Amino acid sequence: MDSVTQFVLGASISGALLGPRIGAKSLLIGGLVATLPDLDSFIPLGNAIDDMTHHRGFSHSILVQTAFTPVIAFIIGKIAPSTWIHKKMLFFTVWLTLITHSLLDSLTTYGTQILWPLNAGPPIAHPSIFIIDPVYTLLLLAGVLTMFFARKTSGGGFRVNQILLAASSAYLAIGFAGNAVVASRAAADPVFQNMRIHVQPTPFNILLWQVSGISDDRFSTGLVSLIGNCGVENVISTSRQKSATRMLNVPASVKRLEWFTDGFYTYAEQDGKLSITDLRIGLYPSFPFSFEFAQEKNGLMVAKPPEKIALSYQDRASDIFGLMGDKLTGCSTVIEKDTADGN
Template identity: 40%
Template sequence: MDSITQAALGATVAGAIAGKRCNGKVLLAGALLGTLPDLDVFIDYGDDISNTVKHRGFSHSLLILLPFSLILAGLVQRLKPLADWSFARLWLLVAACLITHPLLDTFTSYGTQLLWPIAGYFSLSSIFIIDPLYTLPLLIALGIGMVRKASLARYCVIALCISSVYLSWSLAAKVYVEQRALASLNALGIADDTVFITPTPFNTLLWRIVVIDGDRYWEGLASVLDNKPQIEFIAQQRGHWPFENEPQLLQALATFTHGFIRFEQQAEQLLVTDLRLGMYGNLAFKFVFAERNNQGQWQSVVPYRLERGEIKGDLTKLKDRALGDQQINPSLGLCPSPCQLEP
C-alpha cells in the first residue's frame, strides 16, 4: 500500500494498543514503525528487475520482523524506559506496527515475501495499492482523536474495525467476481487454469480479469453491480521469448509475476511486461531486455524499466463501468471497438 496508508495504519494500531497511554508521541512512533519496512526501496540491487522482484523481501518478512521487534523494544526499554509501560505491551506495540505493514501489503497484487528467506510471493490481490475507502477511516479517527484526546484509543479501535471489515468485503467481492469469471470462461470454451483477478484503481467494485492462454491472453472487466453475470473478454497477443536461452533475470520476473508476462517488439526494443499491474494499454511495469544493433541483430542488455508514458484511453468511463454499465467496451475504450486480436 502507499506510504500514507501504512503510516496511518501504524499510528492507529499504536493508538489502539497504547490505550489510555496514547498521545501524539505514540502515534508518531506508530506511523514511523508502520512505514519502516518500505525503506528497502532505497536499496539498489544492481538492476531494475532485481529492484522490482526483491522489494517487499527481507524487510517484509515475518521471520525477520518478529525478532527485530523484540530487539527494538529491548533497546527502547534499556535506553529510554517508559513509565507505566511493561515490556510485553511495548513489544506488542512495536511488533504489531511492523507486522501489519506486510500483512496489508499482502492484500495487494504486487506480491510480498512474508516468509523470506523461504521463497514465495504472497498476494490476495483484493485491494488496489491506493484505496481511499480503506485509508479514510484511519485518517478520520486520528484527526478526531487528536481533538478529543480522552477517546483517542477508542477511535483508533473503531477505525481498525471499519478498515478490517472493508478488507473482508474486498475478499468477498473477489470471490463473487471469480465465480462469474470462471463460469464465463467455461461458456466461451477458454481454459481457466491460469486466471488473475485484481481490483481496478481506487475501488473494489470494478475488477480486472486476465487469463493466460498459450501465446495470447484474455482480459475482461466485471463490476459487482453488473446486471448480467456474463463477462466479456478481449484477446491479445502474449507473444513468446524469441531466443533459445532464458536469462536468469527473465526467470526471476516470471516467478515474481507467476507467469503473467507479455513479450513484444516495440521499435528497436524487446519488451517484457508484467500483465498484473495496471490496466489494458496502461501496464505499469515494462522492461527492455534486448535492443537491435546497427546490423539489425538483437543484442541483450541489462534489463531496465521503461518510464510510464501518458495514460491512454478514456479513463473517465471507469466510474460508469464500476457502476455496472455493461454497454461500455470491456477495455474502457482503450482499444478500438470492437476489440480485435492484436496482430
C-alpha cells in the first residue's frame, strides 16, 4: 500500500491500543513505526529489476519484525518514557503495527515475502485491495484525525478511532470475499479454461475487478463487476512468449522477476532488443513494469543492465475510467477481441 495509508493504519492501531494510556502521542509513534518496513525501498541493489523484486523482502518478514520488536520498543521507551510504564502494551503495539503493514501489503497484487528468509515461494498475495484505495485510507484517517482533535476532551476520540479501524477492516474483508467471487466467475468463463487465473481490484475501488489468465502461449484479460451477475467482459486475448529467445544465459535478476510474478510475465523481442513484462498490473497493451535487458549481437541476445521501459499509455489503458463507469452501471456490450500480437 501507499505510505500515507500505512502511516494512518499504524497510527490508528497505536491510537486504539496505546492511546487510552498515553494519549495522542500514540498516533505519531504508531505512524512512524508503520513506515519502517518501507525503508528498504531506499536500498540500491544494482539494477531496476532487483530494486523492484527485493522490495517487501526482509523488512516485511513477520519473522524479522518479531525479532526486532523488542529493540524498537526499547528505543521508543527511551525516547518517550511514558510508554515504558505500559511496556507490555508497547511491545504488542509495535509488533502489531509492523506485521499489519506486511499483512496489508499481502492483500495487494504484488504481495509480500512475509516468511523471508524461508523458501516459501513467490511473494504471498491475495489481491483484495488496490495499492491506493481512498475509501480504506479515509476511514483510517477520519479516526486518527478525530482522536487528534479530540485529544483534550473527556472521550479523547478513542471510541471513534476504534470504530473506524473496525470499519476499515470490514472493508478489507469485503475485498477479500470479492476476490473469491470474481475468481469463481472467471473459472467458469470459457475464455479462461485451462489457464492460471489472477484477479485483482481495478484502481481505487473494490467494485470493479480485473481478471488475467495465462497459459504457455496465451494471455487473456478482462473486467468483472461485483454489481450484478455479469461475467468477464471487455476481454482481450493475445499471444504470450514464455521463454527468452536466442539467449544462452538469462540473467539471474530476470529469472527472479519470473519468480516474483508467480509466472504472470511475458517476453518480447522488438527492434533487436529483448524485454520482460509483469502482466499483473496494467491493461493491455500498457503495463508499467516492463524491462529491457538484452540486445542482439551476432545473432544472439546479449544481456545488458536492465532498464525500465517508459510507459506509453494507449487507448486501451487510457479508457480504464470509462470502462469502470460502464461496468458499474450494467453489463457491457463490448464483444471479445483477439489479437495475434505479443505484448
